[in-house]
Amino acid sequence: MSHDLAEVIRRLLPEMKAAAPTHDRVEWLEANWERIKAAAFGSLEAELLELSRVGTTRGLTQILSSSIDLLTPLRQAQREVAHTQLLAYFLGPARPHGLGAGPLRCFLLHLKRQLGRFARGEALSARLNDMITKVADAVVLPELPFATEAGELGRTDLWIEFPRTRPENLLVIEMKVGMPVSATQLQLYDGAISRRLAQAGLAPDAAVKVILSYEYFSPRPDWFPTSWRNLAAALAPTTLGESEGALLLKFYLATLLKELEGLTATPQSRREQLRLRSFLRLATRDVETE
Amino acid sequence: MSDLGPALGFYLRHFDDAEALRELGEAPKGISQAEWSLVRRVVKFQVDSEVQSLLRAVVRDGLASAIRAAEKFVLSEYGGNQIAKYWSLALSIGNHQDDLERAIFGVAIDGDPDFGPWLGVYLNYSRKPATNLRRARSALEAHEVAFHDPANPDRGWTGQLVVGRVRLVPEATVAECTTSVCTIATSMLQQESWSLIAAQ
Numbered sequence: 001m002s003h004d005l006a007e008v009i010r011r012l013l014p015e016m017k018a019a020a021p022t023h024d025r026v027e028w029l030e031a032n033w034e035r036i037k038a039a040a041f042g043s044l045e046a047e048l049l050e051l052s053r054v055g056t057t058r059g060l061t062q063i064l065s066s067s068i069d070l071l072t073p074l075r076q077a078q079r080e081v082a083h084t085q086l087l088a089y090f091l092g093p094a095r096p097h098g099l100g101a102g103p104l105r106c107f108l109l110h111l112k113r114q115l116g117r118f119a120r121g122e123a124l125s126a127r128l129n130d131m132i133t134k135v136a137d138a139v140v141l142p143e144l145p146f147a148t149e150a151g152e153l154g155r156t157d158l159w160i161e162f163p164r165t166r167p168e169n170l171l172v173i174e175m176k177v178g179m180p181v182s183a184t185q186l187q188l189y190d191g192a193i194s195r196r197l198a199q200a201g202l203a204p205d206a207a208v209k210v211i212l213s214y215e216y217f218s219p220r221p222d223w224f225p226t227s228w229r230n231l232a233a234a235l236a237p238t239t240l241g242e243s244e245g246a247l248l249l250k251f252y253l254a255t256l257l258k259e260l261e262g263l264t265a266t267p268q269s270r271r272e273q274l275r276l277r278s279f280l281r282l283a284t285r286d287v288e289t290e
Numbered sequence: 291m292s293d294l295g296p297a298l299g300f301y302l303r304h305f306d307d308a309e310a311l312r313e314l315g316e317a318p319k320g321i322s323q324a325e326w327s328l329v330r331r332v333v334k335f336q337v338d339s340e341v342q343s344l345l346r347a348v349v350r351d352g353l354a355s356a357i358r359a360a361e362k363f364v365l366s367e368y369g370g371n372q373i374a375k376y377w378s379l380a381l382s383i384g385n386h387q388d389d390l391e392r393a394i395f396g397v398a399i400d401g402d403p404d405f406g407p408w409l410g411v412y413l414n415y416s417r418k419p420a421t422n423l424r425r426a427r428s429a430l431e432a433h434e435v436a437f438h439d440p441a442n443p444d445r446g447w448t449g450q451l452v453v454g455r456v457r458l459v460p461e462a463t464v465a466e467c468t469t470s471v472c473t474i475a476t477s478m479l480q481q482e483s484w485s486l487i488a489a490q
Contacts, residue, residue: 035321041307
């Protein structure tokens with residue numbers, strides 16, 4: 001085949017260009033760069049404007065615009081134990097923040113929306129609905145110690161029983177900041193959960209187990225993943241009031257979104273714009289389907 | 291003349307937009323699947339391959355030689371996933387061939403809106419990283435040694451301290467990158483506070 005014909009074929013058939021040397025591929029990309037950018041980013045700013053408008057109604061924009069957050073001044077933004085204690089405080093319906101059961105209820109609603117698409121989705125939804133009805137009387141226990149039958153010691157991050165007096169449901173949350181979650185660790189927690197369920201005379205499906213991390217990942221199908229950004233989106237509406245508790249929670253959620261998730265209300269790069277759009281799409285979609 | 295690689299050169303010339311395209315999954319409207327496949331091949335796979343070549347070269351010839359010149363031993367190498375979302379390669383350092391790690395030095399390529407793309411040397415620890423990094427930060431601050439703290443888990447940074455970095459420009463050569471990495475690492479290893487920083 002002549003060089004000229006090969007060149008024509010390569011131009012006409014993009015599939016053949018995929019086999020071309022790197023220099024040719026880069027040359028093609030340089031020549032088509034403006035068209036590709038226009039296709040990828042053309043409507044980005046308009047969509048961000050609209051999403052931000054909806055996000056404002058849920059308190060999201062105000063949180064992202066905050067110039068300060070709760071944990072950075074203490075250099076604790078990357079410390080898991082700080083998040084455990086703070087989240088236990090805000091999710092506790094009887095704590096003095098003045099938000100009542102609002103944050104815990106919002107978190108349960110978020111889990112119900114997220115977990116509905118997993119296997120056993122209907123059963124999980126029913127279990128979470130039951131928790132929601134008992135949310136005002138829940139007890140939230142951070143860093144609860146346990147010992148296995150083999151004598152190993154451990155602590156669960158957040159252990160929530162509904163209701164406190166005679167539990168009928170259990171929600172266990174394992175939190176991860178900067179470190180991966182291990183299946184071995186979860187196995188230890190499973191033992192502690194099974195013992196508690198047996199003690200309370202509850203069926204195994206009375207417990208819902210959640211991993212809260214940046215990566216939105218779980219190594220086990222019976223531990224459900226969610227992320228810090230999802231948590232912040234779920235709790236944001238409770239920060240819309242003028243109470244001290246709402247203000248404190250707003251600054252904590254600013255830590256989650258700005259320090260852990262790297263989001264900003266004023267993105268300086270395309271990448272930051274895309275990440276913000278992805279977050280706002282998720283956070284405002286939940287509003288539309290509620 | 292740059293020998294970083296054609297795809298990496300393109301990526302650096304169009305850093306902001308290329309970074310964003312890496313994260314897009316599906317083809318945007320108006321771009322065919324075949325064209326999108328070509329775009330992805332350059333901004334993702336080919337760039338990744340050329341970055342790994344660059345990192346191997348600067349770690350082998352720059353970082354490792356600085357460590358040996360400081361009469362320390364390179365004990366082990368860590369693969370490219372310490373910075374989970376981006377690119378890095380790291381070596382652990384010891385004073386003797388006794389398998390006692392004193393610290394981990396890594397080379398990473400990253401970027402931010404203000405500084406642009408950069409090549410840097412970072413400090414980490416294999417044991418109790420959070421505790422040791424806090425101690426190292428205090429030691430560096432006490433001795434007025436400048437460092438950069440990415441602290442951005444969405445790019446994989448979880449507290450590692452960048453003890454020196456240079457802008458990564460499309461015109462750079464592998465030799466220039468190697469020299470920069472060697473200079474940064476040598477400067478840190480020769481710090482009076484090094485024994486305090488390295489101790490675990």
